[in-house]
Amino acid sequence: MTSTQALLDSLLAHKAAINLASTEQKNQALEAMASQLESQCDLILAANALDMEAAKNSSISTVMLDRLLLNEERIRDMAAGIRALIALPDPVGLVLEESTAPNGMLISKQSIPFGLIGMIYESRPNVTSDAAALAIKSGNAVILRGGKEAFHSAQAIVTALKAGLQEAGIAPEVVELVQDTSRASATELMTAKGKIDLLVPRGGAGLIQAVVENAIVPVIETGTGICHVYVDKEADLDKALAIVVNAKTSRPSVCNSQEVLLVHEDLAEKFLPALEAAFAGKVELRADAAALSYLKEAVPAGELDFDTEFLDYILAVKIVKDVAEAVVHIGQHSTGHSDAIVTENQQAADYFTQHVDSAAVYVNVSTRFTDGGQFGLGCELGISTQKMHARGPMGLREMTTYKYIIKGDGQVRN
Known part of the structure; x- marks a missing residue:
């Protein structure tokens, strides 16, 4: 079993800890995650310095280096983005529609978490904290597969976030970072049918196209921006x-x-x-x-x-x-x-x-x-350019699905 498969199995074993968490538990976890980001700022910046040094020795452009760079202000902004989610309504458990059938059945359409969300992204470290925080507030476990350019940064961020989850009494195993940044790990996520409920790619056109063309799990396409x-x-x-x-x-x-x-x-x-x-x-x-x-x-x-x-x-x-x-x-x-x-x-x-x-x-x-924070969503998972389920900045509501709950008193169909 590969390390990625082991992480998936661990997430599946622990996801109920967040899928069934109360609003209060999730909000406590978010506050602890934000606090840990701030308290571990020096460790995160040291990790980011390793990524920046490697990037400067490669052919990465100046503007892409800016996407990779972290500083104290950006880490504070990441923590603020997490805290912004605390003030937002819980997207889970909402009664979206309700009706009573002629035979007396009460039919209720209610929002629920997807379960386990996968995220494949490139060199923006803040995506790591945004995706994890959105997943926690929406009751989802999440597996993150970042790019090699930002691996040390992402690792340090996830370490801080998991410490926050532990502090809040939620199993830290509901957030995991894939350790392998090769194509093989991305393929494992794209083909993890029956394990990953939703996969979201975020990055350049090549990455998004590869996921859309090769994934056999459900995908929300986040488009390039011309x-x-x-x-x-x-x-x-x-x-x-x-x-x-x-x-x-x-x-x-x-x-x-x-x-x-x-x-x-x-x-x-x-x-x-x-x-x-x-x-x-x-x-x-x-x-x-x-x-x-x-x-x-x-x-x-x-x-x-x-x-x-x-x-x-x-x-x-x-x-x-x-x-x-x-x-x-x-x-x-x-x-x-x-x-x-x-x-x-x-x-x-x-x-x-x-x-x-x-x-x-x-x-x-x-x-x-066009940004989740600017649209009042706290932060975002990405910008969807498709028309099914989610379109535009994807926030908490876009990280839920729904099910029908039908209650009756012995009705049978003739």
């Missing part, structure tokens, strides 16, 4: 500049950052030079032929630039004739994550929100807000 901002002819120029700069530069390594800018042809001559000045050389602009005439430092957009999640200081730029053309372009190139329009025209805004089929559609707001 996010668009369309600047309409009736956009407020200052508002548009602020939104586009924020959506591209505030943190380009995350999935809700902007990758494509669409500009109405009537505004391009005024807007694009102002945007180039606002970027101050920080962002490489890859523009179509029409946009190139208004930009001094841009390079011609390549064939794949409008279908690429750069996760870097790179922005593809295209001029369109109207909101309808913008919507068509988004329909052909968006990954269904987050797309935005900047306009003061209500008709254009309504057309955009009605016709763009993405998990989050914004009007005069940066795409960077």
